[in-house]
Amino acid sequence: MSQQTILFVDDEVNILKALNRLTRHEPWTVLCASRGSEALELLDKTSAQVVVSDQRMPEMSGVDLLQSVRDRHPDIVRMMLTGYTEINVAVDAINRGEIFRLITKPWNDEELKATIRQAFDHFHLKHEIKRLNLVTREQNFRLQDMNRNLEDKVRERTKQLAEKHHELRTAYVQTIRALAEAVDAKDAYTRGHSERVGVYASKLAREMSFPKDFIERVYIAGLLHDVGKIGVPDHIITKPERLTDLEYEEIKRHPEIGARILEPVTFLAEVVPCVRHHHEWYDGSDHGYPARLCGDQIPLPSRVILVADTVEAMTSDRPYRKALSLEIVIRELHTYSGTQFDPAAVRAMLALFEREGDGFLRKNQKFDIYEFIEG
Template sequence: MTATIPPSDQATQGQSPPPAESDAPPQPSPPQLTWTVLCVDDEPSILSALRRVLRAEDCQVLQAGSGAEALALLAEHPVDVVLSDMRMPCMDGAQLLAQVHQRWPDTARVLLTGYADMNATVAAINEGQIYRYIHKPWDETELRLTVRQAAERRILQTERARLQALTTTQNEELRTLNTTLEQRVLERTSALQEANEQLRRNYLTSIRIFSSLMELRSGVLAGHGKRTASLARKVAQAMGLAEDVLQDVFVAGLLHDVGFLALPDSILNKPVGKLSAEEMVSYQRHPVLGAQSFMALDEHQPVASIIRSHHERADGSGFPDQLQGSQIPVGARILAVVDAFDDLTHGHLTGAPLTEAEARTILQRGRGTQFDAEIMDVFLHITQVVKPPAVRLESVGTDLLKPGMTLGKDLLSQEGVLLLSAGHVLTAELIGRISRYAKVEGLLLKLDIRMPPGPAGGDPDGR
């Protein structure tokens, strides 16, 4: 078994090497071998002739004297082309190339055969699926060209398979990346939505606290903003208004009387119906003052517009701008109805609180003149038909509070400041803050907690 690399054609027999000189140009390196051919024949003279023919090709030539020797050599060295003679003892060329096809299917196979071996050649084509066969005696140019083309075809097939495998791998990596990216986008979107929702809750809680602090100036106004905002949002929801409008209506309901901070206590502590003409002039400035306080807040201009117009009338006789009908923002038209309703039921207008039925009757008289007719109809439906679900409240001391409990009533300080609004879900950290607050203030504090509906008892209104 031998492996022969063709010597460089530039070398000449008997020529001595050039003398060593420091400035002599470097000798060219032997040509780099780019493919390998295995020549198989039982006659050494044939192998020598094949090696001579293939010397002109840029290839490595391996030689084997039998089929068994060729298979052993193939098991140790990668080979691009097997060039085998047909007639060999023990294992002929057709049998050899058939085994090469089974064990190394990517290796190109070329058969040397004589004209008398056509039946065996056909068998080799069928069983060994050879690339080409060459008749002996061969034409040197044809043989070199055939072997070169077989090697190039083998190399191209290998490269194509490599590129296909690379493409498949890259496509799979891309699919995995896309799947991972989609999952990361979903997770990030969910986190952002949760953060935005938390910001929205904190924002509304801050507005509620400010509204509660604002109402400390007058006992008559305590809780007015929260009640008005809650009912105005229900009316807006029943009308099918957009979510951003619902929030603007709610915030405007909480802060619609912020302009009262600029009015003296002598006006705030009187029912509106008992104000003097001079005091009424000051009173009618509060929507303008309230809207002006939002001047620097770009995103709250719709809220400012609602606050400014919540005392306008459908017939144009309201204040401060004498707007009428659709000129009045829809949020302000809603707020006008629910604000008047709460004022009537809590005595802010007349000094004596009315029942809800009495207040609805009075408001209905202003349908189409003072109040928007459609909104009045929706309001009457909401307050007469839609009832809140029954909620059972239980007074629970701070030592019995547990995470997950829901507050059923607003928690107010002794001064009337809103500490926690109804519907707030307690956490372990929040329970700790409540307990510390009660201890510092020396209070035996109990919270009204929503309980699962029972068969009997409980406050049906959750108040």
């Protein structure tokens, strides 16, 4: 049960007595004051919800008192009880004291009690509204806080995921490079061959304006294109003299062997056909192997890799010859464009030579495929 305290202010003792009598059977705590200053002191010490004041009193008028109450205790419901019914007093009381009701003397007991009850209800209603507003505001703040925390957490987790993803992709490429290097190491002359084919092929793919995931696939396929040489006897791979027909047939098995090695690896599924067909000729002639595919039948990355592969081989020393000059390489590309090579890949290679010259072939450059793709 909420507490109900009312303060009556009147300089006439009889009025205060009458009011006390009137409220005797009500569940209200009644306070009385005969001066404005006394009333204000009482309100500072005790909590009341309703103040009923006379207008005409010595020292301080009722309107002045109620204005002070409004300033100091805005929640207290204020009423004026007066025999003095000049309109300007009423207007003052309403405007300055912001009173709830104006009651005239002499009063009707039941009406006065009903009005006081309304005043208490009014107080408790306002109090409840205020409390609910506060609760709502607090909950809003808490919700905003939770939202902010959630956003921060999501941002943080997304960042962590991106980092993990990058780490995984880098580890994946490093593993593939290690494998490619192991194959190249079978022959001193081909050391670094696969890595360079991967680099040249991805540069070609970018020159041809292919999307990022395509460039990545071309790079990986470039690294792995000769992985099947692992299944070709070393003495054939390292043989410095011209190969016999039989030995050449043996060498020609490396794309198929490579594809077979990679086939069980799920995440390399798209790379397998690129490896299998990296020695097909664009014109479909029987120089190409293993399937003698023609033109568009040959996977696009294979066509890009073939040009990169040939350029890398021609510009590297071999036991039987020195690296060929750029001039000769360019002539060869022109000669075999449309027969061995996809003319689009040749055009891109020539454009790269045009722009970068010998710099394009600089060996042992550091290359990060993901920096390259994003850059």
